């Protein structure tokens with residue numbers, strides 16, 4: 305899941321590339337991005353919106369989550385946090401022991417890596433298992449091809465090793481148990 309709401313989102317481009325790589329390795333993937341993650345602002349007085357269900361349903365069978373998040377003001381975008389908050393209220397709870405690969409892309413030199421710092425505290429609170437290393441693509445306005453492939457060899461190598469570590473952890477944990 306991830307990307308921003310704007311059409312030309314660099315993070316959505318990166319997400320697309322990761323989806324193709326995972327599918328190429330034989331994994332079933334559901335990509336939820338952009339408008340699919342534009343949920344009403346969380347309000348406990350509202351009924352759970354139908355738009356929260358595709359994410360919750362996908363996570364019911366998922367053996368791992370790749371979260372591709374922009375960085376806004378050294379933090380995380382509100383629409384993604386909002387979607388996570390909605391899903392955290394639903395049963396079965398899909399978060400405990402879920403392996404999560406944190407990814408980001410930014411035109412900046414840090415590649416949006418500070419978003420991952422904030423995501424870690426939220427994911428820890430949910431009982432998910434974030435990989436120790438996150439993937440950050442710096443200078444993404446020039447370092448991501450149209451199809452989301454990094455053009456810089458260092459970013460390409462970082463991407464492959466992040467995916468390897470993620471798949472390795474997911475395989476070790478097996479199908480995680482939902483509470």
Ligand SMILES: Cc1cc2nc3c(=O)[nH]c(=O)nc-3n(C[C@H](O)[C@H](O)[C@H](O)COP(=O)(O)O)c2cc1C
Nearest residue numbers: 308313314315316374375376377378410411412416
């Ligand atoms: C409100 C706002 C705050 C931002 N803050 C940061 C930041 O702290 N660090 C950073 O690297 N980029 C920051 N950016 C730039 C985004 O990384 C950039 O717009 C990026 O392309 C957003 O992701 P997207 O391409 O997926 O929409 C910010 C952008 C916005 C709109």
